[in-house]
Amino acid sequence: MRNNIAVAIDIGTTKIYVIIAEVDPETGRFQVLGYGTSTSSGLKKGLVVDVEQTSRDIRRAVKKAEDMAQIRVERAFIGISGKHIQSSLQHIEIFLGEEPREITEEDYNTLIQNAIDRKITRDSFILHKIAYNFKVDNGGVVKNPVGRRGRKVEADVHLITGSEKEITALKNTLLKLDIDVEEVILEPYASAKAVLTTSEKRFGTVIVDMGGGTTDICIYRNETLIYSAVIPAGGEHYTNDIAYCLQLDLETAEKLKKDFSSFSDNGENLVQIHIKNSNEKKMIELSELEEIIASRTDDLLELLGDKIGESGFSEYISNGIVFTGGSSQIARSKARAEEYFNYDIQIGIPIRTIG
DSSP: OOTTEEEEEEEOSSEEEEEEEEEOTTTOOEEEEEEEEEEOOSEETTEESOHHHHHHHHHHHHHHHHHHHTOOOOEEEEEEOOTTOEEEEEEEEEEOOSSOEEOOHHHHHHHHHHHHHHHOOTTEEEEEEEEEEEEETTOOEESOOTTOEESEEEEEEEEEEEEHHHHHHHHHHHHTTTOEEEEEEEHHHHHHHHHOOHHHHHHOEEEEEEOSSOEEEEEEETTEEEEEEEESOOHHHHHHHHHHHHTOOHHHHHHHHHHHHHHHHTTOSEEEEEOTTSSOEEEEEHHHHHHHHHHHHHHHHHHHHHHHHHHTOGGGOOSOEEEESGGGGSTTHHHHHHHHOSSOEEEOOOSSBOO
């Protein structure tokens, strides 16, 4: 596998996506050479419950991407989410001595290590370490303190962690396929790199990655990821609601969820569906289906609003909310978000692909 080839594997609760791309090292833009998808049936809310099944699911998606790109996958970045993801934000200070001295890379690393020592337990796996709002001797905020002189340096440190046990289980699914893991990345962090512009990151944006089992939240300000959180609900909860309320099997409910938008666009009031494993048919009132979907959307938006409020950064969100992920396409979710929030609402579109 050539050095300029990058492979990303998004391991979700309901779907697995694999992309093989050729990356331009100068611009960071990439051209997709191959992709593959498969259903994911070995995870629950982002947690591996069946390593063998997850490995088989990944193998199917990888094989499709390899066949399209004509490249053998040897290493990959993996994107993850799940209810085991944790986020902590701390303010750390270190004193350099009675006399001013130059701040070094070692001092920078000490700030982050102090945050790790204060909060991180042995069963945690550190996904991302982000330090920002540096100050030297109570001065103004600087982007990087290294090379400056002072007696004290301080910063806010954002740590994103996952369960060591769960991430090891995911890595083992790749090792079974002889694929080395280059890095484990939080899915909305990766999504932000793909869909947010520099301006959006600078002036305050929430990115909401709606997956099958979880909804992940990241807040950016001054080009820095300053907050992250996970809501243990996603697209499969819509499916469960439809199946329960309309007394349908999950497969039929999933298809109804995906097709609802086209039904509405056609102005239909009733739709006839086939019941799985039988010759029976059933008429569904679209108004009832719409009410079920809207109710779940409202619940998710309320939870999202709570998380934004809890973050303490709601006043910094100048550029609004960007929704991404497969479940962000659920019918009318954007319109309901626009009604619920006093923010600009967008559906994220990748900005760096060239093919």
